[in-house]
Amino acid sequence: MGLFSGRKHGGLFTFNRDDGYLEAILRDYNNLCQCDTLEDMKMHFLSTDYGDFLAGEPSPIHTTTIAEKATQKLVNEFNHIRNQAVEPLSTFMDFISYGYMIDNVVLLITGTLHERDISELVDKCHPLGLFKSMATLSVVHNVADLYNNVLIDTPLAPYIQNCLSEEDLDEMNIEIIRNTLYKAYLEDFYNYCKFLGGQTELIMNDILQFEADRRSINITINSFGATELTKDDREKLYPQLGLLFPEGTSKLSKAEDVDQVRGILEVYSTYRSFFADGVNNEKSLEDSFFEHEVHLNRMAFEDQYGYGVFYAYIKLREQEIRNIVWIAECISQNMKQKMNQYIPIF
Amino acid sequence: MVNPNSIASSDYSGPIDYSASYYGLSTYFIATIAPSTWGAIGIGISLALSVVGSAWGIWITAASLMGAAVKEPRIRSKNIISIIFCEAVAIYGIILAIILNGKIEKFLNVEFPATDYMAGYMMFGAGLLVGFCNVFSGICVGISGSGCALGDAQNPALFVKMLIIEIFGGALGLYAVIVGILMTTSTSIGLTKEYVPAPTPSPK
Numbered sequence: 252m253g254l255f256s257g258r259k260h261g262g263l264f265t266f267n268r269d270d271g272y273l274e275a276i277l278r279d280y281n282n283l284c285q286c287d288t289l290e291d292m293k294m295h296f297l298s299t300d301y302g303d304f305l306a307g308e309p310s311p312i313h314t315t316t317i318a319e320k321a322t323q324k325l326v327n328e329f330n331h332i333r334n335q336a337v338e339p340l341s342t343f344m345d346f347i348s349y350g351y352m353i354d355n356v357v358l359l360i361t362g363t364l365h366e367r368d369i370s371e372l373v374d375k376c377h378p379l380g381l382f383k384s385m386a387t388l389s390v391v392h393n394v395a396d397l398y399n400n401v402l403i404d405t406p407l408a409p410y411i412q413n414c415l416s417e418e419d420l421d422e423m424n425i426e427i428i429r430n431t432l433y434k435a436y437l438e439d440f441y442n443y444c445k446f447l448g449g450q451t452e453l454i455m456n457d458i459l460q461f462e463a464d465r466r467s468i469n470i471t472i473n474s475f476g477a478t479e480l481t482k483d484d485r486e487k488l489y490p491q492l493g494l495l496f497p498e499g500t501s502k503l504s505k506a507e508d509v510d511q512v513r514g515i516l517e518v519y520s521t522y523r524s525f526f527a528d529g530v531n532n533e534k535s536l537e538d539s540f541f542e543h544e545v546h547l548n549r550m551a552f553e554d555q556y557g558y559g560v561f562y563a564y565i566k567l568r569e570q571e572i573r574n575i576v577w578i579a580e581c582i583s584q585n586m587k588q589k590m591n592q593y594i595p596i597f
Numbered sequence: 598m599v600n601p602n603s604i605a606s607s608d609y610s611g612p613i614d615y616s617a618s619y620y621g622l623s624t625y626f627i628a629t630i631a632p633s634t635w636g637a638i639g640i641g642i643s644l645a646l647s648v649v650g651s652a653w654g655i656w657i658t659a660a661s662l663m664g665a666a667v668k669e670p671r672i673r674s675k676n677i678i679s680i681i682f683c684e685a686v687a688i689y690g691i692i693l694a695i696i697l698n699g700k701i702e703k704f705l706n707v708e709f710p711a712t713d714y715m716a717g718y719m720m721f722g723a724g725l726l727v728g729f730c731n732v733f734s735g736i737c738v739g740i741s742g743s744g745c746a747l748g749d750a751q752n753p754a755l756f757v758k759m760l761i762i763e764i765f766g767g768a769l770g771l772y773a774v775i776v777g778i779l780m781t782t783s784t785s786i787g788l789t790k791e792y793v794p795a796p797t798p799s800p801k
Contacts, residue, residue, distance in 0.1 A: 275665040276665070278668070552751070
């Protein structure tokens with residue numbers, strides 16, 4: 252992190268030339284308090300950054316509307332930043348949206364396999380991961396069409412071409428496709444952050460390594476019941492980065508049950524505590540992952556002159572929307588005692 | 598050794614040995630530059646480099662301040678102070694430039710040139726000193742000012758603490774001005790009214 256070490260964006264002296272304004276625009280971050288009714292919540296939003304994003308919505312408000320509107324606001328902000336960004340920040344922002352594109356592509360493949368109406372699927376896609384060739388989706392009738400006409404034109408094409416063939420789409424389990432794509436994406440993103448260097452590398456390494464480890468652990472735990480995934484295949488799905496790679500992942504690929512996974516992770520101080528109270532309860536393991544992710548993303552906000560904060564902002568906003576929806580659900584279902592179970596951000 | 602000033606054309610005795618004189622052959626050209634040139638370069642460097650530092654600092658601070666003020670308008674008035682601190686760095690350069698400018702008279706002191714040379718080199722040195730110190734002081738204030746704007750946007754309690762750090766950064770430029778003034782305070786280039794030539798000793 253030296254002053255003059257090789258990096259592709261500005262450092263202490265010159266970062267603000269291209270990216271200072273956009274970096275600073277992310278630097279306000281409000282927390283949401285708790286309210287009695289959904290109408291109260293709407294009033295409370297007015298005093299936060301969300302402002303009147305619910306204005307014009309007829310009462311009573313549904314939680315789905317809140318989630319939709321909040322996501323829409325996040326997407327608008329993302330596009331605002333993306334449109335103002337110059338290289339190399341713009342490529343970095345594209346990388347963030349690729350993660351959502353993978354989910355959308357997987358959704359499309361699933362939908363096409365089950366011969367669902369395509370336009371109906373597009374509505375369900377995450378708006379951050381929309382891509383241009385979605386306009387040509389109307390001509391798609393089967394998986395071959397999808398592969399040759401649509402997927403090849405997406406920014407994900409290199410990942411798809413390298414790991415999947417046309418026949419794979421028909422035969423492979425959809426979760427395996429998703430994880431294969433995500434592995435390729437994570438490795439590419441990781442290398443790109445290394446290429447950028449500087450503070451970006453410093454912050455993003457931690458975040459992406461954790462993301463990779465989380466996926467490895469989740470793949471392992473989720474594959475215990477499934478018979479179609481051999482141990483060799485399982486190892487192929489693990490991203491080749493992270494604290495667990497290569498020793499931990501090769502151990503994980505041989506694990507038979509959750510207790511063995513816990514034994515393997517005992518060695519890693521970061522992950523030890525996750526299993527301390529989480530081994531019996533799948534939900535709380537997931538929660539501790541989320542909590543650690545939020546912690547890492549907050550670290551990005553302690554830093555300046557790097558792109559980690561752009562990634563962290565999108566991720567924290569996503570978590571915030573999940574929290575808002577959770578609180579709103581609790582309010583609408585009158586389960587106030589569970590309301591505090593959201594993941595605190597700041 | 599031959600004194601080059603006393604060579605008559607009749608008793609030429611080989612090439613002149615300049616090492617005997619005050620300036621060696623390789624450095625003699627420095628003495629051919631008029632002292633007022635050194636003074637003028639000093640003035641120019643002092644102001645120009647100070648403005649570089651000041652502008653760089655304002656640029657770094659302002660980019661962050663503008664972005665942060667979009668979502669948190671309350672920080673904009675407070676953080677103008679960071680811009681003012683950067684601006685002060687340029688003012689240091691102006692102060693020294695004005696002081697030096699007042700010390701260059703119209704005509705060189707031909708009668709006793711050593712004081713002119715001394716003054717010229719001192720002014721050049723003071724100009725370099727103030728110029729470069731203010732470049733780095735300005736960048737220092739700018740980077741901490743940028744951090745101050747972002748910190749204030751996230752947590753208002755950080756503002757005063759960051760401001761103190763900025764003041765320390767700004768003090769670096771002040772050191773240069775103090776030393777620069779000390780260097781040039783007793784010197785001046787050219788004939789001043791106070792100068793009285795030393796009386797020539799009577800031939801008694």
